[in-house]
Amino acid sequence: MRTRTNDLILQTITTVVAFIIILFSLSLFFAGHYNPGGGFVGGLMTSGAIVLLLLAYDIKTVASILPIDYKILIAVGLLFAVGTGAGALIFNVPFLTHAYDYFYLPLLGKTSLHTAVLFDTGVYLVVIGVTMTIIQTIGESE
Amino acid sequence: MLEIIIQITLVCVSLSMLGFLYRVIKGPTTPDRVVALDAIGMGLVAIIALISLILDTFAFLDVILLIGILAFIGTVAFSKFLEKGEIIERERDY
Numbered sequence: 001m002r003t004r005t006n007d008l009i010l011q012t013i014t015t016v017v018a019f020i021i022i023l024f025s026l027s028l029f030f031a032g033h034y035n036p037g038g039g040f041v042g043g044l045m046t047s048g049a050i051v052l053l054l055l056a057y058d059i060k061t062v063a064s065i066l067p068i069d070y071k072i073l074i075a076v077g078l079l080f081a082v083g084t085g086a087g088a089l090i091f092n093v094p095f096l097t098h099a100y101d102y103f104y105l106p107l108l109g110k111t112s113l114h115t116a117v118l119f120d121t122g123v124y125l126v127v128i129g130v131t132m133t134i135i136q137t138i139g140e141s142e
Numbered sequence: 143m144l145e146i147i148i149q150i151t152l153v154c155v156s157l158s159m160l161g162f163l164y165r166v167i168k169g170p171t172t173p174d175r176v177v178a179l180d181a182i183g184m185g186l187v188a189i190i191a192l193i194s195l196i197l198d199t200f201a202f203l204d205v206i207l208l209i210g211i212l213a214f215i216g217t218v219a220f221s222k223f224l225e226k227g228e229i230i231e232r233e234r235d236y
Contacts, residue, residue: 005226021211055219055230058233
């Protein structure tokens with residue numbers, strides 16, 4: 001049941017809205033330490049933006065826009081999480097001990113940088129990878 | 143005074159969501175149900191805004207934007223399924 005249709009309105013809206021969704025997901029991700037949010041819901045929103053691109057275009061176009069193998073993204077995310085935990089062993093403290101300090105960044109001023117953000121980056125990448133692998137695998141099968 | 147107004151508004155939004163629910167159950171065609179579900183999502187947004195006013199907190203404002211985005215993506219996916227028979231195309235030839 002294929003009909004030839006013109007999705008001009010959907011594609012135009014998607015080009016604008018996908019960027020807003022990605023910005024919102026990044027805001028959720030970086031707000032996770034002090035406000036509601038974090039790596040999980042941020043990753044889900046980013047994959048929601050990619051799903052919107054998949055809805056407006058097709059799998060081949062999105063693969064040429066974002067040439068990412070999502071299974072490798074899962075591995076990189078797990079590497080971030082384990083690496084953050086193992087990095088604590090170098091400083092002779094227990095596994096997964098986090099550290100933070102205050103730095104003076106050029107534009108942001110006094111900022112606290114925490115290694116939990118690196119762990120959260122791992123969660124973020126794994127959530128994007130798992131969600132997009134599931135959706136693309138189901139979408140490609142006939 | 144504001145408390146009473148918020149509670150009256152909550153009752154009104156709940157009644158409108160009952161009307162949408164009637165359309166979801168009764169709706170003769172599938173597009174009727176999809177539009178009613180989208181409107182239920184917007185009613186949820188209104189209820190969350192009113193409840194965050196009652197609880198006097200900023201913690202739920204992310205949820206409002208989240209429900210708006212999810213309702214949009216869900217409605218687009220459902221309408222694409224109704225129109226084309228598949229949600230994610232592998233490759234379009236036009």
